[in-house]
Amino acid sequence: MRPAVLLLALILPVPLMAQQRIDRRMAVSSTASIRINDLVGMVRLVGWDRDSLVVVGELPARAGQLYFGGSTDAAKVGLEGTDTGSVVTSATLEVRVPKHARVSVRGAVVSLDAGGLEGDLDFITTAGRLHVEGAPRTVTAETLDGNVEVAGPVASLRVRTAGGTVVLRGVRGDLTVTTVSGAILIGGARISRARLETVSGEIAWKGAIERGGTLDAQTHSGNIELRLPPTLGADLELSAPSGAITSEFTLKGKPSASGTLRTSIGDGGAAITARTFRGRISLLKQPEVDANPAAPGGISGTSR
Amino acid sequence: MTGQRPDDETFLRSHLADLPRSIDPPRDLWPAIEGRLAPRARARPRIALYRLAAAIALVALSSAVTWYVARRSDAPVAVATAPVDRAGLARLARAGDIMEQGLGSSSLAPATRAVLARNLVVIDSAIAECQRALDADPGSPVLAGLLRAAHRQRVEFLQQAARLPRS
Amino acid sequence: MDPDALSLEVRRAQAGDADAFAALYRAHAGRVYAMCLRLEGDPAAAEERTQDVFVRAWDRLPGFRHESAFSTWLHRLAVNVVLAHRRATWRRDLRVAVVEEPELLESPRAAPDPGTRMDLDAAMIRLPPGARAVFVLHDIEGYGHAEIAEMTGIAEGTSKAQLFRARRLLRRALDR
Incomplete structure (x- = not known):
């Protein structure tokens, strides 16, 4: 190494030396399948109107090498080659994909913010956090310990997490959400x-x-x-063997000995089933004029 | 004689309280133990082929259980009127056990294993609680439905774990 | 080790994962060795028995049903392993019940150095084997006399007598 370069290397702060500038681009079709593997840190996923895939941002050296x-x-x-012995949080990447692309994200720890997508988004991580805004056609999210937040008229949504909290705003269509403790x-x-x-x-x-x-x-x-x-008109089946059932709607009938109440509100039509072994069930009327209709219902003491 | 016994006991109590519950062996005994383990012990998950086989087996198992669970969970949700299907419950519990055994031999990161274990405790507690309630009220279709749902959640959670990226 | 992680390690070890079993060994070796040392009274023998315990645990692990804590199961297994090894001599030692006359109590194996204050572990090692076994099982490991009688094949009364004897000898040793 030449003396001047050596001197420069010695006086430059380590993080600056260790940071890689990323700027990669390629043409893809408007409905291409884009697979994103093992990214770390903060990732912004943007659906745009161009038929190209772009990755820009910065990566610390221990985040490994980008393949593309x-x-x-x-x-x-x-x-690849990420230092698995440390948690890399300083990586910041933006991935731009055609808005109708099918995007699949796999990895251990990534915090993903997605917007502008209109295709399918598939997200499977161990401890990843997912935040989606917009109207992807489908969202499938599985994370063991991360939170999932989706805001937008997603037509089909499947979310599964163990300990994470799931917050959904303005979703449409078909919905399946499963958690263990979240x-x-x-x-x-x-x-x-x-199905919740x-x-x-x-x-x-x-x-x-x-x-x-x-x-x-x-x-x-x-x-x-x-x-x-x-x-709303709905047929109800409410089971709370150990807890109370309370309602702002007028409910006919009484719970059976086993704690199940079958009744209707309005002229029926929809089917609502709610079951809790140890908790309580509350039916509340949504305000006619809701100041913030997309705000999730809240339960006191629930952490967000 | 009996008058002396409490004195000795009391005298020793403080010494017993100070007694270390754990004493490290003077040398590492694991290499010697490992050398004596029966052939079953040589099943080392670090072997790539073993990992591959385990992963394939787990995926196959997961698919089989998925079919089973999907077949069952498409059923109407009106559990309050469903009969108590003990054989079905037992099959579901067994499917979960098989999944858990399969997962135990796979290669997950320690932090992931800890999260898995923590959540399995939550599910197992719910299953135990429902089971106790059903034992006390054996004809309750509501309790049977809740127990069945808890077993199904266990299976689905283990399926999710099987799909996680390997370490 | 975190109890939740431990539970999964147990399940992995049951499925044949030797690395998981190694982790269980690391988590429990200290307690098992301590018990073996106290029961055997000899570090070399304690090392041997500790190895035996973990080899036996590996063989028996598939049958562990999670009905008790793994540590409870392992310690009961450890007691059985040590007792099985020493059964013949221990039965004889355990049956030496000398409660009528304190003077007939056996002397500790070796007297400590004059002026040296002994700790309980050092005093225990000097106990006669039978008295030491009952003291370890009852006062340290928490077994009742009925359980000790069942495990060792002696009468409950003999167990009580040996405990009395052990406590008396230990007090004498520690009172010096």
Whole structure:
């Protein structure tokens, strides 16, 4: 190494020396499959109107080397040689994909903010956090310990997390959310089918169910709070063997000896099932004029 | 004689409280132990082929259980009127056990294993609680439905774990 | 080791993962060795028994049903391993019940150096084997006399007598 370079290397601050500037681009088709593997740190995923895949940003050296390539129909972006002994949080990358692309994200720890996507998004990580804004056609998210937040009229949404909290705003269509201990908080929804299950978390729902649609909410030890439009017609089956069932709607009938109440509100039509072994069930009327309809229902004490 | 016994006991109590519960062996005994383990012990997950086989087996198992669970979970949700299907519960519990055994031999990062274990404790507690309630009220379709749902959540959680990226 | 992580390590070891079993060894070797040392009274023998315990645990692990804590299961197994090894001599030693006359109590194996204050572990090692076994099982490991009788094949009364004897000898040693 030449003396001047050596001197420069010695006086430069380590983080600056260790940071890699990333700028990679390639042409892909408008509906290409884009696979993103093992990224770390903060990643912004942007759907745009161009038929190209772009990755820009900065990576610390211990994040490893970026690989980038593939064909116009199937491209792959990822990191290899990442230092698995440390948690890399200083990486910041922006990945731009055609908005109708099918995007698949796999990895251990990544914090992903996605926006502008209109295709399919598939996200499977161990401890990743996902935040989606916009209207992807489908979102499938599985993370063991990260939170998932989706805001937008996603037509089909499947979320599974163990300890993470799931917050959904303004979702549409078909919805499946499962957690072990995380809360499920939903606002401004209008669905044809929803299945919400947690073992020890709370479930708070605010939204409408299409006529003929179904809402199935189940938790073992959490409470269930359903805020429904006052004009909604639905057949209800509510089971709370150990807790109370309270309602702002007028409910006919009484719970059976086993703690199940089957009744209707309005002229029926939708089917709502709510079950909690140890918690309570509350049916509340959503305000006629809701100042913030997309805000998820909340249960006191629930951490967000 | 009996008058002296409490005195000795009391006298020793403080010494017993100070007694270390754990004493490290003067040398590492593991190499000698490892050399004596029966052939089953040689199943080392660090061997690449073993890992591959385990992963393939787990995926296959997961697919089989997925079919089983999907077949069952498409059923109507009106559990309050469903009959108590003990054989079905037992099958679901067994499917979860098999999945858990399969996962135990796979190569997950320690932090991931800890998260898995923590969440399995939550699910297992729910299963135990539902089971106790059903034992006390054996004809309750509501409790049977809740127990069945808890077992299904266990299977689905283990399926999720099987799909996680390997370390 | 975190109890949750430990539970998964147990399950992995049950499935044949030797690395998981190594982790269990690291987590429990100290307690098992301590018990073996106290029961055997000899570091070399304690090392041998500790190895035996973990080899036996590996063989028996597939049958562990998680009905008790793994540590409880392992310690009961450890007691059985040590007792099985020393059964013949221990039965004889354990049956030496001398409670009528304190003077008939056996002397400790070797007297400590004059002026040296002994700790309980050092005093225990000097106990006669039978008295030491009952003291370790009862006062340290928490077994009742009925359980000790069942494990060792002696009468409950003999167990009580040996405990009395052990406590008396230990007090004498520690009172010096």
